[in-house]
Amino acid sequence: MSQIPKNFEAKQVEEKWYSYWMQHDFFHSEPDRREPYTIVIPPPNVTGVLHMGHMLNNTIQDVLIRRARLKGFNACWVPGMDHASIATEAKVVAKLKEEGIDKNSLSREEFLSHAWEWKEKYGGIILEQLKKLGASCDWQRTKFTMDPHMSEAVIKVFVDLHKKGLIYRGYRMVNWDPQAKTTLSDEEVIYEERQGNLYYLAYPIQGSDEKVIIATTRPETILGDTAICVNPNDERYKHLKGKKAIVPLADRVVPIIEDEYVDIEFGTGCLKVTPAHDENDKVLGDKHDLEVIDIFNEDATLNAYGLHYKGKDRFVVRKEITEELGSKGYLVKVEQHVNKVGTSERTKAVIEPRLSDQWFLKMEGLAKPAIEAVLETEEVRFFPKKFVNTYRHWMENVRDWNISRQLWWGQQIPAYYYSDGKEDLVVAETKEDALRLAQERTGDSGLTMSDLRQDEDVLDTWFSSWLWPISVFDGIRDPENEEIQYYYPTNDLVTGPDILFFWVARMIVAGYEFKDEHPFSNVYLTGLVRDKQRRKMSKSLGNSPDALKLIEDFGADGVRVGLLLSSAAGNDLLFDEALCQQGKNFANKIWNAFRLIKGWQVDETIKQPEHSKIGLQWFEAKFQKALSEIEDHFSKYRISDALMAIYKLVWDDFCSWLLEIVKPAYQQPIDKVTYDKVISLLEDNLRILHPFMPFLTEEIWQHISEKTPEEALIVDQWPSQHGHDGQLIKDFELAMEVVSGIRTIRKEKNIAFKDQIALFVLNAEKTTTLLDAMVKKLGNISEVAYVEGKVEGALSFRVRSNEYFIPIMGSIDVEGEVSKLREELGYTEGFLASVRKKLSNERFVSNAPEKVVALERKKEADALAKIATIKASLENFQ
């Protein structure tokens, strides 16, 4: 035994087995006759580094995939990365800036070559980090959303949807990120409450001395005002009908229009209309046919309409224009006002509503089958279920998806303009096809490639990732290929609820649209990882632990267990390093159980002791019981409950009870029957533990006996279920309570374990001699003797209706014993009273099911018997 280290040393073991598994291709999957079990990874950003969320996510996926592998499925976990347009482009722009290169000085092609260079050099660190966690991904299948084949699929889908009339170009109000100079989808905008001001401005009425007061939060936008609007039912403004107002500073004359949209109660009940910079104003503008004046440049500085503020940033202008309005007498008052400001999820910049030409995907029709799949057919099930509501709400009110982004990094939209007209375009997979189409359309066969100009925009990154479960198997380009037929639909998807709309919902949509089938059967939504104070983990707070450091400190298995121990699906995980410590301790516990067993000398001539026999039978029953509970937990995606069940099985039942029972005396050999059985039970434990703690279990597995690669634990078999002896478990519990009673008395009376004691039993409930053997062993009892009456000069305790006596040397602390007995009596009498209260209620006896009443009667009888015993003992002392 001395050659086996006392503590489990995770580090070298992890490296050893990961490369062993890789070397033998155990993570790799090819279609075969087995049933497939497939997971596609939520592709992390190519710019990403491993954080706690990834750790949790991928640990869960690895648990599922390893378990499926053990269950004999052809397990395939496809890894990959997302090109993350905005994030990556921002990174590359920043890096170029450091090198003194301005993005605007580069051509698109030049920029893209820098971007690819960046990607090759820095991208995908995260995948290497996942290996440290033990993720058993099929790395031969690693995909990137901008791989040529993946991009081709994206383009193909765009063309297809365009043909179906679902993609259209619209001049619309979009969320504009002035920092990234691109559009964001509604989902990428985060609203934050900010303390701002409500400015009350006076607009002169044309041809009169009267002024009308208007409240606004964005005074700089007055330069884009093209109307004033009041509610037609507002008596205060009736007389203004048909008149015109003059916009301060701009001196523009604008109409005063009436619309019920205006809230009479808010502000002054009078609204300035700026169609270019507010969604609602745009609607009003369209309705009343108003002029649209855009006052911003694309970086949200003011353009020529900004007059003398031209070139200044909107927030600078807000401050300065307020002062100017004040000095010229237009500013009536300023009130504090809390309003919600949209900010970019990625750049944090304040979003401006902006009108621009964008590409949209019609969602309403596409959403239908995806709604059905989750709400009606349940072809796709969510865990936890509560997210179904969230999903429905969003999907039933889904808006058209703005899929264009004003960036270069991504798939360029395959639309080609053949003239200066905005609508003079064709959509095609290749430029050659586009030319043909353009020639047909115009009837001008003289049109050449150089007459075509491709749309500058790229597609939203989610427009590639919504195809992920299909495109990783090349199912868009080649729908009949063997892989897509075999692996699709995939089984489980594990991701965070924050991308339920961005990604999950859209994948379901794409699944039905392009494969006519659900993309996955189950969606496991994890919670967010928070710190102990419930704060979200974030870089800026600096409360996110270094993932790799954690693995270093606690071992990958320890971290995996730590993360899983408290992560019920959909519940936030309050991360605490103590949990990883618990995981590490658990690893060490198992390691030492193994060391103990490995150290035993086997003697084939020894007969199996009775206590070992019963102990092994009992553990087998316990194992089977636990196994069925574990299966049940897995079926409900209660991963942490499954782990906890295994934790208790291994620590309490296997180590604390079974091993103590079968353990031979110091330096004594063990019989072969027991030894072999213990080994096989240990192996079963390792099998069910393996998905959670792959490294530790493989290490022990291969230490137990020499194994060929085919016999590695990772590709072994999950134990089979075959029922269990429930009665044995119950009987054993009685014996356990007896052992516990003996230990209590030993502790109270300071009787060392090595001193043997005698145990007398006044027996009402039957026990078997096998169990007595177990009690003898664990209690270090010289003999278990059955008696007819109370034993004098002994300490006693009761388990169920049996009474146990331990004679002790010296005098007994009568007072102490009596008070203990009185306490026990008090409790039991209280209990009896509560039972009798029920039983004396006639309506209970007549209405409750027979079974329930019978149970109460049994409780009553047991309590009475126990009370009699305690009273008798008390009399003995008096």
Next chain:
RNA sequence: GGGCGCGUAGCUCAGUUGGUUUAGAGCACUUGGUUUACACCCAAGGGGUCGGGGGUUCGAAUCCCUCCGCGCCCACCA
């Protein structure tokens, strides 16, 4: 403003369609322990009027109402 969910031991959570001892687990805590697998350990133990109030029922942590507190999602008024 609309919707969803949650409040059970110091902490994190179980508690399936109301009925198995006067509610469970893990961690933490207390006490004792150098027993030759493990102090990253062993053993024993304390701790909750199930957010408050009301109701339905023979019986409520579990169902209904209401109040209080918390979280999330959606929409958004200048």
